[in-house]
Amino acid sequence: MKNMDRNERHEPAAEGVGGPACNRPAGWDDIREATFNRGEQGPAYAIAKPVDQVACINCFMIDLDCGILDPNVVGEAATQSADDLYEKCVCDWLGRDPVLAKAEVRNTGHGLHILLRLDEPIICAGDDARRWDKIARGLRNALPGDPNLNGIIAMTRPVGALNSKYEPARMVTQLRAGQRVSREEILDLGNRVATAPARLWMQVLHGSERVSPCLLCGEEKNSLGVAGNWQVQCYGCGRVNAAALVYRHYSPEFLEKRKGSKNG
Numbered sequence: 249m250k251n252m253d254r255n256e257r258h259e260p261a262a263e264g265v266g267g268p269a270c271n272r273p274a275g276w277d278d279i280r281e282a283t284f285n286r287g288e289q290g291p292a293y294a295i296a297k298p299v300d301q302v303a304c305i306n307c308f309m310i311d312l313d314c315g316i317l318d319p320n321v322v323g324e325a326a327t328q329s330a331d332d333l334y335e336k337c338v339c340d341w342l343g344r345d346p347v348l349a350k351a352e353v354r355n356t357g358h359g360l361h362i363l364l365r366l367d368e369p370i371i372c373a374g375d376d377a378r379r380w381d382k383i384a385r386g387l388r389n390a391l392p393g394d395p396n397l398n399g400i401i402a403m404t405r406p407v408g409a410l411n412s413k414y415e416p417a418r419m420v421t422q423l424r425a426g427q428r429v430s431r432e433e434i435l436d437l438g439n440r441v442a443t444a445p446a447r448l449w450m451q452v453l454h455g456s457e458r459v460s461p462c463l464l465c466g467e468e469k470n471s472l473g474v475a476g477n478w479q480v481q482c483y484g485c486g487r488v489n490a491a492a493l494v495y496r497h498y499s500p501e502f503l504e505k506r507k508g509s510k511n512g
């Protein structure tokens with residue numbers, strides 16, 4: 249009787265063919281590493297925590313995804329291979345900022361995890377986790393990363409683990425070890441993103457506060473430069489919100505999809 253009930257509900261048998269392996273939840277072999285609490289490793293469903301259950305922050309993370317970038321801006325190779333994305337773009341971007349220069353970088357299969365590891369964990373009590381989550385969400389705007397990434401509850405992938413999202417699975421590699429950063433360095437970077445992003449983005453993404461030809465209109469005769477904390481300016485384009493410096497890195501398809509999901 250019991251067996252019949254189970255078969256009618258189309259549940260897998262407990263033993264034999266179609267047994268234990270099929271009972272594993274989806275994603276059981278997709279191993280992540282928490283950037284919070286004890287840095288646990290395991291499937292996302294087993295180690296994920298809501299923000300208010302974070303007692304300790306070890307690391308801040310920015311996620312760069314090859315698949316959402318514009319080949320006309322970063323180059324075709326960087327949209328196909330995370331190693332190329334690192335060598336052709338990200339290595340320069342990180343090197344131009346004193347805090348980002350200390351990041352550990354992992355190739356996670358089709359993207360890069362930029363990890364800012366703390367020299368001492370930040371212990372959270374009361375509202376601390378929510379406050380730091382806001383800072384973590386701000387930090388990721390320093391680079392054209394995945395805008396949907398979580399803040400302090402972000403998960404990376406352990407070096408040597410297999411990313412089974414791909415067929416065949418791809419091994420996670422460390423592209424550079426990086427150095428530890430202090431809480432003050434995190435706050436400094438967060439503060440620069442929040443209060444003077446125009447300067448930060450020009451410096452990090454282009455190595456200068458003025459570039460020619462203008463990145464936005466492409467006119468040889470025009471240069472684009474920082475105009476205050478939030479804007480950049482060119483004779484042709486006028487004053488433009490500095491966020492355009494980041495947004496121009498995303499592929500038109502990604503921006504369209506994002507617009508669609510926001511409106512819907």
Ligand SMILES: [Zn+2]
Binds near residue numbers: 466470482484
């Ligand atoms: Zn222009």
